[in-house]
């Protein structure tokens with residue numbers, strides 16, 4: 001009688017789940033195994049949705065896409081060593097694209113790993129992750145798990161978002177501590193991604209520069225889409241009348257058919273603009289580093305970026321605007337008097353005329369593609385475009401070479417953050433992971449438009465899409481090969497992979513609906529039916545193997561040596 005009640009206990013796994021729930025995590029994307037299987041089980045039992053993938057690369061890409069879409073870090077869960085390594089491509093891609101995610105990985109025993117005595121799945125994962133992540137941390141005591149989770153989440157979403165690695169050794173996951181002490185060690189983040197306001201004088205400097213421009217241009221990057229500053233961006237663009245070019249994942253911030261869009265006269269816009277305002281768009285390879293002759297050598301740049309050290313990374317920045325994009329755009333709208341900045345009519349007319357000319361030049365190619373047989377990329381894509389026009393809530397995921405370039409230019413977006421693609425790194429393999437995360441995070445239909453080789457990188461995740469019955473329609477533009485299907489190498493080497501594939505039969509293996517389309521009408525009918533059904537589907541579009549070019553629009557990046565095609 002009167003015996004002390006034994007103190008309630010907790011352990012590392014419970015503390016990880018409690019810390020994630022305390023900080024609002026709703027989904028985890030991963031591949032289970034030693035030492036994190038029970039962590040996934042407990043997360044599920046605690047109401048967190050765990051999505052089990054077939055390869056960690058896809059789970060990590062999913063977590064990154066979740067971060068882009070929600071402004072909260074997507075969580076990827078991996079096992080030690082090989083599982084951890086498989087996730088690194090996604091962690092690095094998230095960091096390159098500035099998407100917030102946290103890769104939590106189990107790891108092996110420190111006292112064995114650090115003496116390299118040969119442990120099960122031995123690897124110094126923390127050191128390996130450091131070079132690919134925005135930050136990398138290890139938790140060495142269960143009482144530090146709350147701190148580690150809080151630190152990782154804040155680091156992933158504050159400032160310039162990115163991928164964060166959190167290493168939790170098996171011993172720490174299994175460490176048992178007093179429950180009260182454990183609960184006291186957890187904390188909920190306060191304002192994990194604080195607004196960072198620009199300096200008023202910097203705002204006025206930018207306004208003066210733009211007001212004096214003869215040929216101003218705005219470039220909207222995916223940072224502008226991520227920032228969710230849609231209203232102030234639209235207000236600034238429309239009130240100044242400045243033509244704008246959206247980068248691929250910024251499409252839809254203003255509808256692609258907007259009268260100020262210079263997307264179809266991009267070359268002229270870049271070459272002629274005399275003042276260029278970059279909003280969440282870095283002057284990297286995607287913008288030719290701001291170099292002539294693609295750009296006007298006398299162009300002066302206004303740059304809006306949350307990272308101060310992005311300024312002057314490629315070109316002198318005449319008006320640096322450092323802050324979060326929402327705060328900067330609000331300040332620009334507030335501080336520029338009505339009419340202060342007004343794009344000259346002559347410049348707007350020049351852009352509009354060039355756009356009209358380019359669209360007219362494209363019209364014949366588009367028209368011919370509607371009836372071409374075998375079907376061309378543009379035949380299938382115009383059919384997809386028309387069906388998506390009736391399904392404005394659908395998200396688009398896109399990867400490939402020709403499949404990427406032609407989809408970007410054929411499928412206009414009307415709303416923000418509805419297009420996710422290979423992004424800054426041009427990475428293949430993002431397709432199914434991005435599609436799964438988009439369906440899970442938004443509950444909306446997703447159309448993944450895939451080159452056939454690109455699809456192959458993550459194609460096994462079709463089974464995951466079917467297992468969770470996600471409303472994802474995968475459209476494979478199957479020209480039977482990497483880039484093209486008939487590309488016999490002049491040097492007699494074996495041709496690139498021939499993919500006389502029936503991807504439509506593959507999804508049938510997992511209970512999904514497969515379609516094989518050989519004409520644009522068949523593509524449209526299949527997509528309409530699949531979107532109406534809202535179930536996993538795959539449309540294998542049989543594309544002319546001769547259609548397409550190697551590497552699509554970026555074949556000029558290939559080496560120019562002796563082996564280069566003349």
Ligand SMILES: Cc1ncc(Cn2c(C)c(CCOP(=O)(O)OP(=O)(O)O)sc2=O)c(N)n1
Nearest residue numbers: 400401402403426427428451452453454482483
């Ligand atoms: C991870 C990874 N591996 C390889 C590549 C190289 N690569 C590869 C392999 C592409 C696939 C092109 O074939 P596809 O069938 O997807 O596209 P198209 O037929 O539409 O050109 S596009 C591209 O840049 C890459 N970007 N990323």
